[in-house]
Structures are given as C-alpha cells and as structure tokens.
Amino acid sequence: MVPMKPPKRLQALIEEGLIDSVVRQLMSGKEAMVYVVRCGDDTRCAKIYKEATERSFRQAVDYTENRKVKNTRQARAMAKGTRFGRQAQEAAWQSAEVDALYRLAAAGVRVPKPYNFFEGILLMELVTDEHGAAAPRLNDVSLTPEQASAHHGMLVMQVVRMLCAGVVHGDLSEFNILLGADGPVIIDLPQAVDAAGNNHAKRMLLRDVANLRNFFGNFAPELLKTDYGNEMWDLYERGMLQTDTVLSGRFEHKSGAVDVGGVLREIDDARAEESARRLRMQSAG
Numbered sequence: 001m002v003p004m005k006p007p008k009r010l011q012a013l014i015e016e017g018l019i020d021s022v023v024r025q026l027m028s029g030k031e032a033m034v035y036v037v038r039c040g041d042d043t044r045c046a047k048i049y050k051e052a053t054e055r056s057f058r059q060a061v062d063y064t065e066n067r068k069v070k071n072t073r074q075a076r077a078m079a080k081g082t083r084f085g086r087q088a089q090e091a092a093w094q095s096a097e098v099d100a101l102y103r104l105a106a107a108g109v110r111v112p113k114p115y116n117f118f119e120g121i122l123l124m125e126l127v128t129d130e131h132g133a134a135a136p137r138l139n140d141v142s143l144t145p146e147q148a149s150a151h152h153g154m155l156v157m158q159v160v161r162m163l164c165a166g167v168v169h170g171d172l173s174e175f176n177i178l179l180g181a182d183g184p185v186i187i188d189l190p191q192a193v194d195a196a197g198n199n200h201a202k203r204m205l206l207r208d209v210a211n212l213r214n215f216f217g218n219f220a221p222e223l224l225k226t227d228y229g230n231e232m233w234d235l236y237e238r239g240m241l242q243t244d245t246v247l248s249g250r251f252e253h254k255s256g257a258v259d260v261g262g263v264l265r266e267i268d269d270a271r272a273e274e275s276a277r278r279l280r281m282q283s284a285g
Contacts, residue, residue: 003021019038030050036134046123100167100189101114103167104186109158110154112185128181152220161243162186169208170193171191205232226249
C-alpha cells in the first residue's frame with residue numbers, strides 16, 4: 001500500500017524518527033483521530049487527540065476528581081476555566097489515558113501496548129484480527145451464545161485485573177472494545193479513574209460491568225441474571241479481590257434504608273449513559 005501524505009501533526013513524529021510513514025486513517029471520533037503508521041518493520045497506530053469541547057462539566061468533574069496536576073497554578077487555572085486552565089485540563093485528560101495504558105499493560109490487562117507519547121500523540125500497538133487487518137469493535141460483530149459467554153468471561157476477568165491495579169475504565173462498552181485475533185482488547189481510557197481515590201469509582205465500575213452484561217446478554221440471555229459488578233466491588237472493598245479470584249456472578253444485597261439521593265443519581269446517570277450510547281451509535285453508523 002502506498003503511504004499517504006502525513007498529516008501536519010504526524011510530521012513531527014517522522015522528524016523525530018518515531019515513525020517512518022503514515023499508511024492510512026483508521027478512525028475519526030470527536031475526541032481523537034487514529035492513523036495506521038509504519039515503524040521499521042512494524043505496523044502501529046497513532047492516536048492524535050483533538051481539543052475536547054463536547055464533554056459536560058459534570059462528567060469532567062466526576063472523572064477528574066482526585067487527579068493530580070503539576071502545581072497549584074494549574075489547579076487554580078483549571079478551576080477558573082482560563083485558556084491556560086483549559087490547556088492544562090486537556091493535557092491532564094490525555095496523560096490520564098497514557099498513564100492508564102502503561103499501568104494496565106504492566107499489570108497484564110488486555111490493552112494495546114503503548115510505545116510513546118509525543119506532542120499530544122499516543123503511539124501504540126495496532127490490534128489486528130486473525131487476518132492481520134485492523135480488529136473490529138465489538139458493536140460491529142455478531143456472536144454465537146458460546147462466543148458471547150466466552151468473551152464476557154474474559155472481559156470480566158480483565159475488569160477484575162484492572163480493579164486490582166487500582167483502575168476503573170469509566171466508559172467501558174461494546175464501542176471501546178476491539179475483537180482481536182486472540183480475544184477482546186480494551187481501548188479508549190482517557191476517562192479512567194483511580195479506584196481508591198475517586199468517590200464515583202464504584203458507580204462507574206458497576207456501569208462498566210452492566211454494559212458488558214447487557215451487550216453480551218443480547219447473544220447469551222443467561223448473562224442478564226448475573227451481578228459481577230457488585231460482587232467484585234464488595235471483594236475489592238474488603239481487600240479480598242485477587243487477579244485470580246473466581247467469581248460466581250451472584251451477590252446478596254443487604255436490606256436497609258433506601259438512599260433516595262443515590263437512586264436518583266443512578267437514574268440520572270442511566271439517562272446520560274443512554275444519551276451517550278445513542279450518540280456513539282449514530283457516529284458508528
């Protein structure tokens with residue numbers, strides 16, 4: 001395949017010797033553009049981050065709670081929403097994905113292997129299918145009940161491994177999981193949160209696991225009765241969750257006073273998630 005003319009921002013990586021050529025554009029989303037690139041004999045992908053303008057303030061606060069910034073000047077600027085503050089917030093958003101990728105890859109989680117982060121561009125492994133082509137997203141794949149059950153089981157184990165590494169994806173669904181040659185691979189981590197340091201981590205984990213259950217439940221309905229999310233979070237909170245913990249998919253909810261505020265927040269979150277899902281489906285179509 002004849003290489004394409006490199007976009008301006010990728011030209012810097014060529015000049016630095018990080019890549020040799022740009023093969024083609026792989027994906028364009030509202031947060032980033034991804035290109036297939038050549039590095040010597042290897043084919044990789046380069047993710048160019050766009051300036052984020054479409055995230056709601058509430059989402060940003062939930063995801064960035066307890067994230068560390070370089071200094072108090074940055075923190076004040078981010079709080080005030082100045083131009084410098086927006087740039088600092090965007091840099092923190094991008095570095096969150098880079099940090100999470102390196103952390104999870106080191107923990108053995110099935111994520112693309114990161115190679116470099118330079119000038120707002122993430123250079124990482126290109127996940128491929130059994131034919132060597134770019135792997136499809138799960139939402140573009142039809143599965144047998146057996147395949148759905150196997151992939152669901154593998155991904156639940158990956159969520160456990162992530163949680164043991166102190167990370168919650170925060171936006172896990174069929175739209176950001178690739179089906180590689182040897183199984184599912186988790187992508188898109190700029191919204192990853194610290195499991196211990198973010199007050200919204202439990203809610204986000206439960207939503208991540210519910211998204212997996214609901215998607216794979218379309219192909220294997222027995223999965224719809226499972227509750228892996230509450231089970232793994234309960235074990236995590238009690239310091240009993242290990243990467244090799246065998247889960248049952250069952251969880252006994254303790255009876256007690258109803259947290260009305262919590263229920264209303266869950267309803268609000270469900271509505272926001274459904275709106276986001278519809279937008280993703282429109283852009284994917």
